[in-house]
Amino acid sequence: MNIKYEIIPNEKFEYCRDLCNELMVFQKSKAQIKPELFNSMNFDTRMIPSMKGALHNYIVVVRDEDKIVGYVYSNISPKATYSNNFATFFDLSSVTKDNVGCLSQFYLKEDYRGKGIGSVLFDMSMKWLNSFDDVEDYFIFVSNGNDNALKFYTGKEFVFSHKILDGFISVLRNKL
Template sequence: MTITYEVLPNEKMEECRDLCNELMIFQKSKAHFKPELFDSMNFDTRMVPSMKSAIYNQIVVAKDDGKIIAYAYSNISPKEAYSNDFATFFDQSSVSKKNVGCLSQFFIKEGYRKIGIGSILFELSMKWLHPFDDVEDYFIFVSNGNDDALEFYKRKGFIVSHNILDGFITVLRNK
């Protein structure tokens, strides 16, 4: 196993299609509350719109022998982008600047988990997010039932802020 990491240019986001779709299936399999909400979630309904509405995007991938086995998608977006028909993700007045940073999607294929890939992807994402002067609030949204992810982000210094959609999603933030 030879793991390499690289940043994908936005125009190559299609390379994450299969993993993004696997993420939605994985989240549904973990969910104990409203798993049916994942039925309409996929690459075209989650990643594509998110990238289009963001100001800046970064996709970091991990590869094993040239094949993508994990990815982390982060963005810088206007705080208003997180209040839409689906949900209001956080109290807009709790965010001091006009933009927020978000680790939006994070997935590692089975067989590659718990060997350090997640920590490297997380650190590369945070390193990219933090230099933006117009951002001081960073969010991560964890679907219900994904307790391993929740604990991982808490170990990395994020704290649980609140739940939305009656507990369907746990919102974590940096402060």
């Protein structure tokens, strides 16, 4: 393996299309609650609207030689963004500032998991999120059935807050 991390500008977010779609299939395969909700989730319905609604976006792709094998997408968004027709993701009054940080999407191809690559991506995202002085609250939303992701994030000092959509998503926060 010849792993390289590349921060990409918003204009190159298409680099993540195939992996984002793989992430949705992976999440559906793990889901025990409402897996059918993933039928309409893909790059066009998840990543594009998220990027458009965010104030700031941060994307890192992982390459093995020239092949993209993973990515992380984080953003800074107005807290009101997280109360919409789909769900209210957290109690807006629990966030004192106007904006929140979110580690929104995170995916590595299976052969690259358990090698420390995810920790590097996570650390890069947290460093970026922490660079915003006007943001104190960070969220990660984990789909049901993805126990490895829950374990990974709680090992990184995020704490379980609550479930939404009848358990479809677990909400994790940097603090309670």
